[in-house]
Amino acid sequence: MEIIVAHTAGFCFGVNRAVDSVYKNIGQQPLYTYGPIIHNPQVVGELREKNVIPVNSLDEVEEGTIIIRSHGVSKDVYDTINRKGLTYIDSTCPYVKRIHKIVDEYSKKGYQVMIVGDREHPEVQGISGWSNGETIIVEKTEDLEGLNLSKTKPICLVSQTTYREDRFESILKALKDHQYEVEGFNTICKATSDRQQEAVKIAKMVDKMIVIGGRDSSNTKKLYEICKKFCKETYHIETLEDLELNKFNSNDKIGITAGASTPARIIKEVITAMNDLENHGNESFEELLNQSFVTLRSGQIVKGTVIHVTDSEVSVNLGYKSDGIISKSEISNDSSLSPKDVVKLGDEIDVYVLRVNDSEGIVELSKKRVDAQKGWETVKKAYEEGTILTGKVVEVVNGGVIAISHEVRVFIPASLLGSKYNKDLNQLIGKDIEFKVSKIDAKRKRVVGDHKQIYMEEFKKKKEEIFNSLEVGQKVEGTVRNITNFGAFIDLGGIDGLIHISQMSWKKIQHPEEVLKVGQEVEATVLKIDKDKEKISLTLKDEKSNPWFKIEEKYPVGSIVKGKVVRMVPFGAFVELEPGVDGLVHISQIANKHVVKPEDELKLGEVIDVKVLEINKDEKKISLSKKQAEVQQAEVQPEETNVSEE
Structure with a gap:
């Protein structure tokens, strides 16, 4: 007989935390749990014997301490507890808490809230209670038919933490296919997803499969359904007493898994019983469980795989008992970037562990700190070698701008930007800029960049090219x-x-x-x-x-032309023949009499006939005569008159 035990079997982090919180507070009497602390009648029965009473309504409690189970509760339950002056210990699973925050936030933004899960499950009912409007609960894609969904309001889609991932993804796809605006949050607990995937893997390998867990446990029921698809002889038991050992023989290859609410001791009892059938040695459940987890501490740099990305955070599988979270502020020093711009599902990334809080199941991570450490080496090398770096300008500060290069903040003074940027530094925001590192302070991690060097080198090169061309x-x-x-x-x-x-x-x-x-x-x-x-x-x-081009052809010497008086001088008047061409009528050429001042005979703006006396094209001078034009016209007039009389 070969026995394969799932590494992921048994208490998940949230359940273990909730049960521990009860045992730690048994001395506080009276002590109640809001509903069964977990979906396992054996554990609930043991706690009842220690005077820990499950209640389904706060009307049953007038004093004492309430422990809120890992499934969580709606917002109004907290209000009632506070109103009644009761003490409470919140053992809500951190992953469920996160869903509460998402639903609360997005419903306030006007989103329609849709939950994928079992509508009768207490976790789903609790999540629903954090919405500020109506909540839609669906279990499968077919449930979408007939729903009166608005296409003018976006949908916030979340999932019960222990639900089947394939159903969540199919519902999300169906909504998008029907052109709904959806913000999807895959809030299925990684432990649940891992548990289900491992169960499928084992079920495909074995002759018989044993699924251990409470009859009312949602995640155990799903494990049984999944395993049954791949292994026909799958048995769902709560305890060893439910196991019919006569159905197993020495030639069987047997797989064992358990729901998140199944205590380790019950799993061990089943493993021991199966081993006793063939006296087959097997590693203990605790050993198998501990082998599957890594250890983490603050300050470590570890590798992880991106398993979920939203506009506000990134979830990373670290091989730890809970996943890590990178908030948007820890993704990049460039605040304009969305996490979706930086990473995608399946990426393997290095992360810095900011904080490990086992009591809350939180692992806070930073990507930008790892990138900045690597980037600092790049910047130092560029400083030593005088190479050019490129950064994105993200901020205008007093005296210059801040650019992000390899996650390192670089100050570029206005005086080192180049003349074309001096007038308005805001025009640089969001643009890439090249620079050389002119100064570096290793202790303070401060870097000063110089774009002017590059600008001047480019300017010099351009200038040479232009002059040569x-x-x-x-x-x-x-x-x-x-x-x-x-x-x-x-x-x-x-x-x-x-x-x-x-x-x-x-x-x-x-x-x-x-x-x-x-x-x-x-x-x-x-x-x-x-x-x-x-x-x-x-x-x-x-x-x-040029109006003086072929001037002799336009104004032949001896010809009479019209011009406008444009300027008076003591020695005569300047007459404009056309724009750009002026000629001088000397005072002696104004009239057939002595003229003291040109103004006595002429007016500015007056149009007169003048005779062209001389042209000096090189010096742009034309001599004109008004009196000779008048004499010539007088001589011609009688002849014209006589001809007319004849």
């Missing part, structure tokens, strides 16, 4: 970066070129803003390049649009 007369495109009284600076892609005010238009302007605006895209021509002084002069003037 430019030629006088070349057309270039750029953006107006800054405007001054004397001109505009154009960003050519990392280096500035200057358009002087005199090179903006062929006509005279008073200020560059008459032609250009900051941010405007422009096309200019390279006028001059000075590599030694690193200066580039640009012009917007185009020779074809």
Whole structure:
């Protein structure tokens, strides 16, 4: 006969904690448990003999101490206990407590609460009592049919800790397939899941299977159902007395498992009885159980497997009697990241043990501390070798920004960011930035980064590339970066070129803003390049649009043209022939008489006929005469008149 005993058989952490709490407080009389402390009549009977009385209603209790069992209770039970002035010891399983918090939080947010589990089970009833609205309880996918679920309100889906994981997952999938917005929390206790998986494994290997546990125990019933699928000869017993030994023989391969409410002594009795059948040696249940657990202490770095991820925390299987929890604040130093951005189900990760609280079944973990320790070595190496690191800017602080690189906080002063970031540091939030480590304080774990070095190196390289690619007369495109009284600076892609005010238009302007605006895209021509002084002069003037282009053809000497008086000077008047082309009518050429002042004969803005006397294209000068134009027109007029009379 071969006997295989499940490592996961017997009391789970929560049940063991609840039973211990009763035994530790037996001296406090009267002592009550709210409902049976566990689903095992033998344990409940033993405690009753020690005057520990289970009650199903607080109406039965007027004084004494109430022990709340591992299944937990609804919120109103706590209110009643406090109102009646009773003392209570809360032995609710930490995993159940977590479900209470989830339901309370999400129902307050307006979520519809749905529980996957046995609606008659006290744990499910307790969970339901933490919702601020109506609770929906489903046991299988088919229960979803006919439910009047709102698609305008999201669903918070949780599970009874001892329920079948396959049912929870199928219900979650069905809801998502029907386009419901669901926040699913797989709150099935890892111990339950492990117990069921191990039971399946053993049931497939053996001829006969024994499942030990109370008749009313939900998780024991599920174990029996699961084992029965894979091993037809599966027996559910509460104690050794229920076991019909004559059904077993020496050639049998026998598997043994037990529910979470089954005491170790009952399991041992069954194992001993089976061993006695064949005098077959076997390891004790305690030995098998202890072999399956690792030991943990605060400060350790251990490996674990991610078994559940939400937006607020990550559950990690450590091979310990309870799973570890990484809160969002311990995932990363970058608070903008969700746990779902960092890890996924099945990931094997290193974690730092912050705290082990066996009394509450809590193992608090940190991922960022392990990552920061590794990251610190990366940062130190970068400092020693002068290599470039990349970090994400997460915060603007006094005098600079904080970037996270390899989970290490790096301070980058504004003075070391480079000129393009000096105006508004907030534009950097959420962006990646390269830097070199300029200073490191190993004792205080402080790091100062320098982006300016990289910026200046890139700027120098860009400048060389641009200077090497430019030629006088070349057309270039750029953006107006800054405007001054004397001109505009154009960003050519990392280096500035200057358009002087005199090179903006062929006509005279008073200020560059008459032609250009900051941010405007422009096309200019390279006028001059000075590599030694690193200066580039640009012009917007185009020779074809130069009003003096082919000036002799437009205004031939001797021709009479019209112009507008635009400026008076003591020696004459300037007349605009077209924008950008002015000619001088000397005072002696204004009239056929002596003129003391040009204003005596002309008015600003007046349009007059003038004769072109001389053109100096190089000096952009044109000599004009009003009086000669008048004389010539007077000579022509009579001839035209005589012709008309004839």
